[in-house]
Amino acid sequence: MIAEQGIEYESALRFFGKMSASVSHEINNTLAIINENAGLLEDFALMADKGRAIDPARLKTIAEKILIQIHRADSIIKNMNKFAHSVDERVRSVDMNDLLQLMIELSSRFASMRGVTIELKRPAEPLFITTNIFFLENLLWQFLDFAMDITGQEKTVFLNADITENHILIRFSQLEGLKSAPRNTPSVTMTEGLLDALKGKLTTNIEAGMIILTLPKDINR
Amino acid sequence: MKTRVLVVDDEEEFVEALSERLIMRDYDVTTSLNGEDAVEKVKSYNFDVVILDVAMPGMNGVETLGEIKKIKPLTEVIMLTGNATVESAINGMKLGALDFLLKPCETEDLISKIDMAYNRKAEHEQRIRDAKVQDIISSPRSVLK
Numbered sequence: 478m479i480a481e482q483g484i485e486y487e488s489a490l491r492f493f494g495k496m497s498a499s500v501s502h503e504i505n506n507t508l509a510i511i512n513e514n515a516g517l518l519e520d521f522a523l524m525a526d527k528g529r530a531i532d533p534a535r536l537k538t539i540a541e542k543i544l545i546q547i548h549r550a551d552s553i554i555k556n557m558n559k560f561a562h563s564v565d566e567r568v569r570s571v572d573m574n575d576l577l578q579l580m581i582e583l584s585s586r587f588a589s590m591r592g593v594t595i596e597l598k599r600p601a602e603p604l605f606i607t608t609n610i611f612f613l614e615n616l617l618w619q620f621l622d623f624a625m626d627i628t629g630q631e632k633t634v635f636l637n638a639d640i641t642e643n644h645i646l647i648r649f650s651q652l653e654g655l656k657s658a659p660r661n662t663p664s665v666t667m668t669e670g671l672l673d674a675l676k677g678k679l680t681t682n683i684e685a686g687m688i689i690l691t692l693p694k695d696i697n698r
Numbered sequence: 699m700k701t702r703v704l705v706v707d708d709e710e711e712f713v714e715a716l717s718e719r720l721i722m723r724d725y726d727v728t729t730s731l732n733g734e735d736a737v738e739k740v741k742s743y744n745f746d747v748v749i750l751d752v753a754m755p756g757m758n759g760v761e762t763l764g765e766i767k768k769i770k771p772l773t774e775v776i777m778l779t780g781n782a783t784v785e786s787a788i789n790g791m792k793l794g795a796l797d798f799l800l801k802p803c804e805t806e807d808l809i810s811k812i813d814m815a816y817n818r819k820a821e822h823e824q825r826i827r828d829a830k831v832q833d834i835i836s837s838p839r840s841v842l843k
Binding site for chain 2: 501502505506508509510511512513514516517520539542545546589590591592
């Protein structure tokens with residue numbers, strides 16, 4: 478299916494692999510923190526065995542730290558699960574804001590490695606789109622990756638979705654580096670196939686430092 | 699004298715817990731949350747061992763290792779890594795790191811590597827002192843220069 482739609486199978490797999498590797502790295506970090514805090518509890522237990530008084534408040538703090546990391550790992554795993562299920566159906570309906578939020582969370586490690594923040598301006602109403610979710614996630618990642626590189630001194634990429642009669646518009650803004658970027662869109666070879674497959678259109682407003690991605694509300698129509 | 703250890707990792711909670719456990723085991727521990735700060739601390743203090751995370755924002759672990767080795771070549775470095783960055787840790791060893799450990803790591807493994815690193819540094823320093831003494835014995839006038 479992927480090859481038929483002009484999308485390199487290898488690049489789709491690379492995207493899936495990149496996200497999975499990042500998620501496993503994040504889980505590993507939370508496990509390392511849990512490991513050290515569990516070790517601290519063990520150390521305190523050994524000290525108590527030797528007759529040293531242990532402050533219960535200290536134990537409570539460590540337990541709380543472990544719980545925070547368990548919640549963090551749980552949220553990472555839930556995101557990975559949502560992402561993994563995006564290939565279940567060729568086309569389905571999702572709230573665009575939920576999908577953008579998922580992509581921001583999946584990209585958070587890449588953002589923090591570059592010292593960049595991604596902010597979603599989320600409207601109160603859901604914006605439903607019926608499309609190929611995996612392709613859309615792949616396309617959004619290509620744009621986020623590009624946007625994080627050209628965000629300028631503020632180091633914040635703003636993201637928002639909007640709706641028209643037949644389309645959903647996704648704006649990546651505050652891209653100060655768009656004027657001076659060697660290319661003003663993400664890798665053409667990478668995104669062309671995805672844009673075609675999603676019946677999408679790309680426009681850039683270099684003066685405003687903005688990239689706009691226009692997608693049909695329903696790819697089947 | 700206590701072994702002087704610098705723990706460098708961008709995960710603050712990890713750094714806090716690990717340093718507390720090392721302090722309990724009688725190490726002299728300093729912490730750093732990024733490569734740039736670690737390099738500054740290495741400039742101003744003579745650490746025996748640096749425990750260095752590979753994947754950090756800004757100056758990454760391998761770059762930090764390079765800077766540390768330029769400033770204090772005898773300071774031993776142990777790289778810490780998640781599975782995703784094992785290759786970088788191996789590259790780090792090519793650049794002079796003593797060893798690497800996978801996160802999450804067994805405390806006893808880490809302790810034994812820190813002690814091994816401390817002994818190796820002490821041996822290097824002793825060899826340098828011996829060589830200087832040998833220089834003085836073989837040409838005593840060099841001391842007067």
